[in-house]
Amino acid sequence: MKGKSFIDIRTLVRKNILTMKPYSSARDEFKGEAEVFLDANENPYPTPYNRYPDPLQKEVKEKLAALKGVDASQIFLGNGSDEAIDLLIRAFCEPNHDSILITEPTYGMYAVCADVNAVNIQQVLLTPEFDLDLDAFPNAFDATTKIIFLCSPNNPTGNLLSRDKIIEVLNRFYGLVVIDEAYIDFSNSRSFVQELKKYPNLVVLQTFSKAWGLAGLRLGMCFASEEIISILNKIKYPYNVNIRTQELSLEALENAYKKDIWVDEILNQRDKLIKALKGLKIVDKVYPTDSNFILVRVQDANATYRYLTDNKIIVRDRSRVSLCYNCLRITVGTPEENETLIKALKQL
C-alpha cells in the first residue's frame, strides 16, 4: 500500500473552488498595527461592537493550538461544527456527481448538508453493537466518494467506534476522512487530532457546544492539514465568528479547568443514571456510552416519550432511527434533573 504522503489534496478539491479568487475584506488587506481605521465603513463610535471581528480568529486559534498540540494554521473555526461540515462538502463534492459516505445511524447534519448541496449520500449500516462494519464498505463506496464521515463517539448511539477500524479506513481510503469528535471529552479515548501528521486526508471536528458548555455561542473547531484548512478559509463567509464569541471562547480556553470539572461531574452523574435506568421495569437495554447521553431501549418508546413530555421532561425519541427501535436518547443533566427523570420513570 502506498504511503498517505502521496495524497495530493488539490486533486480532491472541486475545480471552481481551486481556481476562484476569494473575497478580500478590509481586515484581510491591512493586518498591521494602526491608530486610525477608515477602511471598513464602520461606525467610529464604540458600541463596543462597531468594529468587524478578526476574520481568522488569531487569538482564539493560538490558545487552542497550544491546548491541542497543533499549529494555528491547522485550525478552522466556524459558526458551529455544522459550518465546517457544510464547507467540507461544498469544497470537495461536485453537486449532482460526487458522494459522501456516512454510517447508519449517525448525526443528521452530514446528510442534510449533502442534500442541500445536491451531493449523493452512501450509507453503511453499523453492526448491532453500533461499530463499523468494514466488510460492508466495499459495496457502499465507489469512485464518486469524496468524504467519509465517522462520528466517534457516535450520535445517537453514544459509543466510540473501534480505533483500529477507523485507522483501517484512514489507511485504505484516498478521499477525506472526517472524524466528528463532538463528544470526545466524555470518552476515555485519545483524540485523532494527534494523528494529523500521519494522515494528510484526516479532518477532525470538535465543538464548544457540549463539554465546554457554550452551545449558544456557536463555535465549532476543525483540525486538518494547513492545505485543507486554507481551502475552508478561502470559501467561508469573511466574518463567520463574531467578536463576542471570540472573546467568550478565549475566556473559556483560559479557564479550561472549568470544562474538566463539568466533565467529571457529568460522568459521575452518567454512572448513577445508568444504574438507575437498569433497575427500571420499562427499560429493556441501556447501551454502553462514551458521551454525555445514554441510548436506552424501552418497552414502548412512543408511550414513554409522551408520558415524559406530559410531565414536562423532554428526551429525544430515536425509535424510528435504524438499529434504534424503541430507543430514547437521554442527555445527562444536573443531579436534580436526573432525579426528576428517574422519579417520573419509576411511577410509569
Ligand SMILES: *Cc1c(COP(=O)(O)O)cnc(C)c1O
Ligand atoms: C452536537 C453535535 C455537534 C455540534 O454541532 P455544533 O454545530 O458545533 O453545535 C457536532 N457533531 C455531532 C455528532 C453532534 O452531536
